[in-house]
Amino acid sequence: MDPNIKSVLDSIKGSVEAYGPKIAAIQTQLDAQDRNFASKIFGDSTPPAFVEKLKSHEGFQRLLNDRRGKAVLTLTGKDASDFLSRKTTITETGQGFQTTGVLAIDRDTGITAEARQTLTVRDALTSRPTSFAVVDFVKVTTPMGIASPVPEASVKPENAVVFTSESEKVRTIATWIPASRQILDDFTELASFLQTSLAYYVNLEEELQLLAGDDTGENLHGLIPQASAFQTGLLSLTAGFNRIDIIGRAIEQLTTAKEIPPTFVVMHPADWWSIRLTKDSFGRYLIGDPQATANARLFDLLVIPTTSIPVGVFLVGSGNPAACEIRDRMELQFEVSTEHASYFTSNLCACRAEKRMVLITKRPGSFVTGTFITSPVS
Known part of the structure; x- marks a missing residue:
C-alpha cells in the first residue's frame, strides 16, 4: 500500500478512536436522564421494607x-x-436473655442476703471500752455482819469483810473469706455484701458467747453458765402454773436473794409466742390486745426473743453495770489484704472481720436460768 494512503487511513482511525470515550460519556448521561424521567412519571419502583x-x-x-x-x-x-x-418460630428463649442474647433484662442492684435473726442481747447490757488485755475487778466474798444496838459507854461490836479479785481475759471473735481481686473489682456489690455479712456472723457469735460461753479456751464466760439455777420449789403443782408463773417466780427468787433487780428476760421466740397467745377462760389474751404496738414486756421486764437460746430455756437478769458489763478492747473492724501466703501474686484478697471484747459478770447471783419444763412440788 502506498505509504501516503496508509498514513491518511491511520490518521482517520485515530480520530475515530479519540471520540469513543466521549460518546460513551454522553450515552451514560442520557441513560441517567431517562431513569430520572421515568421515576418522576411512574414513581419509585422500590417497594417499602x-x-x-x-x-x-x-x-x-x-x-x-x-x-x-x-x-x-x-x-x-x-x-x-x-x-x-x-421455618423457626421467634421466641424469647431462642433469642436469649443473658449477655449472649439480644433481649435486655431488668436486674435489681445489690445482693439479697439469707435469713438472719435480729441480735438484741448486747443492747440489753452495759458496754464501755478498755485499753488492756485483762480486766480485774474486786468483789466481796464474805460480807459484813449487821449492826446491833449498843448501850451507852459500852464497847461496840467489831465487824469484818473479806474481798477477792477476779479477772477476765479479752477474747477475739473473728472470721474471714478469700476473694479474687477481679471479682471485687467487677462485682461492685460484693465488697459491701462481704463487709455486712462477715460483721453479722461475728456479732452472732458474740451473742451466743454472751449467753452460753463456757469459759474454755478462747470462749467467753457467758451469763447462763454463771447464773443461779431456778428454784422449782417456788412453783406449786396443786395451785397450777404456766410459763408466765415461772418467770414471775424467777423474779421472786432474785428479789428474795437481795440481788440487783432484773431488767430483762431472754427466751426463744417459740416460748415467747406461747406466752403471748395464752388466754383466760373467756378466750381473752392475757398479755394484752394483739393490736397493741407496745414493746414486748413481762412483769415490766424487757422480753428478748432470740434463737440464740434453746427452746424451753430462759434467763432472767439485770443489765445494770453493777451486775455485769461488756468491755470492748477493739470495736468491730473489716479489713481487706493481699498479705496472706501467695495471695499477692495470685491476685487474691483476704476479707476479715473481727472484734476484741470481754464479758465481766460481777454479780452472777443477779441472774437466774431454768427451763419451762420443771418438776415443781405438789
Whole structure:
C-alpha cells in the first residue's frame, strides 16, 4: 500500500478512536436522564421494607397495643417469599436473655442476703471500752455482819469483810473469706455484701458467747453458765402454773436473794409466742390486745426473743453495770489484704472481720436460768 494512503487511513482511525470515550460519556448521561424521567412519571419502583409496612399498618399497631384482636396484612412479592420461607418460630428463649442474647433484662442492684435473726442481747447490757488485755475487778466474798444496838459507854461490836479479785481475759471473735481481686473489682456489690455479712456472723457469735460461753479456751464466760439455777420449789403443782408463773417466780427468787433487780428476760421466740397467745377462760389474751404496738414486756421486764437460746430455756437478769458489763478492747473492724501466703501474686484478697471484747459478770447471783419444763412440788 502506498505509504501516503496508509498514513491518511491511520490518521482517520485515530480520530475515530479519540471520540469513543466521549460518546460513551454522553450515552451514560442520557441513560441517567431517562431513569430520572421515568421515576418522576411512574414513581419509585422500590417497594417499602416489610418492617416499614408493619409500622404503618393501623391494624397491626392496634394489635400490639391492645394485645387482643387480629390484623390482616397482605404480603406480595419478595415480602411473601421471605416471610413464608422462615421455618423457626421467634421466641424469647431462642433469642436469649443473658449477655449472649439480644433481649435486655431488668436486674435489681445489690445482693439479697439469707435469713438472719435480729441480735438484741448486747443492747440489753452495759458496754464501755478498755485499753488492756485483762480486766480485774474486786468483789466481796464474805460480807459484813449487821449492826446491833449498843448501850451507852459500852464497847461496840467489831465487824469484818473479806474481798477477792477476779479477772477476765479479752477474747477475739473473728472470721474471714478469700476473694479474687477481679471479682471485687467487677462485682461492685460484693465488697459491701462481704463487709455486712462477715460483721453479722461475728456479732452472732458474740451473742451466743454472751449467753452460753463456757469459759474454755478462747470462749467467753457467758451469763447462763454463771447464773443461779431456778428454784422449782417456788412453783406449786396443786395451785397450777404456766410459763408466765415461772418467770414471775424467777423474779421472786432474785428479789428474795437481795440481788440487783432484773431488767430483762431472754427466751426463744417459740416460748415467747406461747406466752403471748395464752388466754383466760373467756378466750381473752392475757398479755394484752394483739393490736397493741407496745414493746414486748413481762412483769415490766424487757422480753428478748432470740434463737440464740434453746427452746424451753430462759434467763432472767439485770443489765445494770453493777451486775455485769461488756468491755470492748477493739470495736468491730473489716479489713481487706493481699498479705496472706501467695495471695499477692495470685491476685487474691483476704476479707476479715473481727472484734476484741470481754464479758465481766460481777454479780452472777443477779441472774437466774431454768427451763419451762420443771418438776415443781405438789
